[in-house]
Amino acid sequence: MRMVDHSSAIPLMSLLNDMQASALAGDAATRENYTFGSATAVIGNAGTVIIVEAGDARDRSSVWNAEEFRLLGPAPTPVRQRLVDQPWERGTADVRLPVHLTARVPEGLVYLGTGRVARAGTELRPGHSEHLLTDCVFRLDTSLSRPDLDRVRPLLPPPVLPGLEWLSNVNGNRATALDQFITGWYPAMSEAPAQPSVQAPTLDLPDGLRHFYDLARRHPASLGVQNRIIPASKLRVDPNEMIVFGEENQGGFVWSLSQTPDDPEADPTVWFRGYDEPPIAEQEPLSGFLLQFALFEAAMGADYLALPYEPTGQQVRQLAKGLHRVPLRPFCPWYPTRFYVAPGLVLHVSGSADDDSFSVWAGATHRSALAPLANAAVEWNQFDV
Numbered sequence: 001m002r003m004v005d006h007s008s009a010i011p012l013m014s015l016l017n018d019m020q021a022s023a024l025a026g027d028a029a030t031r032e033n034y035t036f037g038s039a040t041a042v043i044g045n046a047g048t049v050i051i052v053e054a055g056d057a058r059d060r061s062s063v064w065n066a067e068e069f070r071l072l073g074p075a076p077t078p079v080r081q082r083l084v085d086q087p088w089e090r091g092t093a094d095v096r097l098p099v100h101l102t103a104r105v106p107e108g109l110v111y112l113g114t115g116r117v118a119r120a121g122t123e124l125r126p127g128h129s130e131h132l133l134t135d136c137v138f139r140l141d142t143s144l145s146r147p148d149l150d151r152v153r154p155l156l157p158p159p160v161l162p163g164l165e166w167l168s169n170v171n172g173n174r175a176t177a178l179d180q181f182i183t184g185w186y187p188a189m190s191e192a193p194a195q196p197s198v199q200a201p202t203l204d205l206p207d208g209l210r211h212f213y214d215l216a217r218r219h220p221a222s223l224g225v226q227n228r229i230i231p232a233s234k235l236r237v238d239p240n241e242m243i244v245f246g247e248e249n250q251g252g253f254v255w256s257l258s259q260t261p262d263d264p265e266a267d268p269t270v271w272f273r274g275y276d277e278p279p280i281a282e283q284e285p286l287s288g289f290l291l292q293f294a295l296f297e298a299a300m301g302a303d304y305l306a307l308p309y310e311p312t313g314q315q316v317r318q319l320a321k322g323l324h325r326v327p328l329r330p331f332c333p334w335y336p337t338r339f340y341v342a343p344g345l346v347l348h349v350s351g352s353a354d355d356d357s358f359s360v361w362a363g364a365t366h367r368s369a370l371a372p373l374a375n376a377a378v379e380w381n382q383f384d385v
Contacts (some may be wrong), residue, residue, distance in 0.1 A: 013148050016109045018051075018103065022099045025049045034076045037061060041079045041325075047098040048082055049249045054103045054110070054152045056367075058303050062103075064137075065384050069101050069115055071136040074125070080133035084120050101138060103152035110152050114141045158368035161344030168326055174287035175211055175357055178294060185298050185365065186219040203235055203243055204259060206268055208286045225301035229293065238351045242271065242279075246293070247327070251275070252332070272333050283329035292331035295339045299346040302363025304384040306347075306373050313356050315350055318376045323347060335359070344369030 010016075011059045012026075025031050027043025039061035042049040050071060052061040064070045075083075083099070099116070102109040114136030122131040144152070166180035213232045216223050223229045229246050230236075236244050238256065246255035253274045258265075270289040271279040282289050308315065317376040323340035330336035344365040351358030364370050370385050 010111050011113060012113045012160055013151070014111045015107055016111055018109065021049050021051065021100070021102050021109045021111070024098075032078065034079050036075050036079070036315075037072055039075075041075070041082075043082050045177045047100060049100045049102065049323060051102050051109060054105045054154065056153050056156050063112070063144075063149070065153075065382070066146070066149050067140055068118070068382070069112065069138040069140060071138070073133045074136060075133040075136075076101055077132075080122065080131070083117055083136055084122065084133060096301050097284055099138065102138065105152065111151065112140060112144070115139055116141065155367065158366050161369050162343060162365055163343055164324060167324060167326065167341065170291065172286075174291060175208065178212065178291050179215060179286075180309050181291065181298075182215045182219050182222045182294055185294075188218045189220070203237070205232075205235075206257065206286055207264065208267065208290060209245060209257070212290050216222040219303060222297070224293070224297040226297060227293070228297075233256055251341070255282070255289075274334065280333040282331070282333070284331070287332070288328050291326075292328060292337075292339065295326065295341070295346050296331065296337065298349055299348055299361055299363035302346070302365065304364040304367050304370060306362040306364070306370050306383050306385075307381040309375070309381045311358050312379060313358065313362050315376065316351075316358050316360060319347065319360060319373055319378065320349070322372050342369065342372050345372065347373075 010194075017277040022044075024046070025042040025048060026046030030045040032043050033045070037060055038053050040051040042051075042154045047167075050061075050069070052063070052069070055062060059072070062069075063070045082097075083157070099115045101112040101115045103112060118137045118139045120136040121134045123134055124131050132202060139186070162181075162184035166184065169177035169180065170258050177294040182382040211223075212229065216229070223231065224246075224373060227246065227248050230244065236245050237259070241259055242256035243259055244254050244256045244332075248254070253272060256271045256273065256279070257268050258271070267285040267287050270282040270284070270286055272282055284292060308319065311319065320340045323342050323345070326339040330338055332350075336352075337348050340347045340349070345362060346364075347360065347362040349358055349360050362370065362373060364384075370383070373383075374385060
């Protein structure tokens, strides 16, 4: 039996025409239509109706997964005001104007029920006096079943996934492993910048870090999205004469290397230092650290995510079953992290078996790469299949 959205008394997945869908927003005299990109928003005195095209796409508004509906802007000011600035009916604090979500298929508009704004992004662009709504994620009040999801988000054929050739080089030739992973995971820029990759001639950098910068010229996203490797032109030396080459996104900690021009190490120790704390050595030298950094950031910046809610040790083992463990010692002293991989998939696990408390994050280059995790008996915060 279909669940019913009682705010409109329309059965979920019902087929509507444009007039029926627009009527959900309120009286015709109060309604305004706004089209931006592939989406249309109808705003009225009784609510808001959002219309997107059925399909699976990262670059336009769409149904994203069984729980999420994504709206991509820039959206007109009235849309931002309704969805972000004024989510409550004026003068009635306990009544929220509903947002009705629909997806267009060849036969008409499929009614997905109502949704609530989970997060939204705005920015002030040159030439505009107000912030523009750049993106908005809705959580569906009722999750979609797999058949219903396939109806409004028919999957595209999966591409060739990045392979695991690099894994066999982790403890043989780490420079090759890093090269194979980064070039396999990240699309290359059509043209690399013309300037030299390392613009810090006064600093004596180890070959491993220079190699990473050479890769980042064609694959700039490999410099990080959560944490980052500092661009070569902005490297600095701290008061202890250490080269600071990496940092946490909020400045909570940095990674550094010793300067040893007279007796340079081929594969130097990486030092982790929190704010106003003594440095701690990473368990892997630079060659292993850079591969771990690349794996961590690839998962964090992936388009498709699988984020379990408070998994136990048993659930972690279930998630990792069938994946390949990367044979490196734990990454990051504050949050010891291990990595598990499959084609197009990186899963990292932080935490301790002592208190059975873990944090797990999986990122993939395509929805199909998350398939090995689908049968795990866990509660998901987000699962982009």
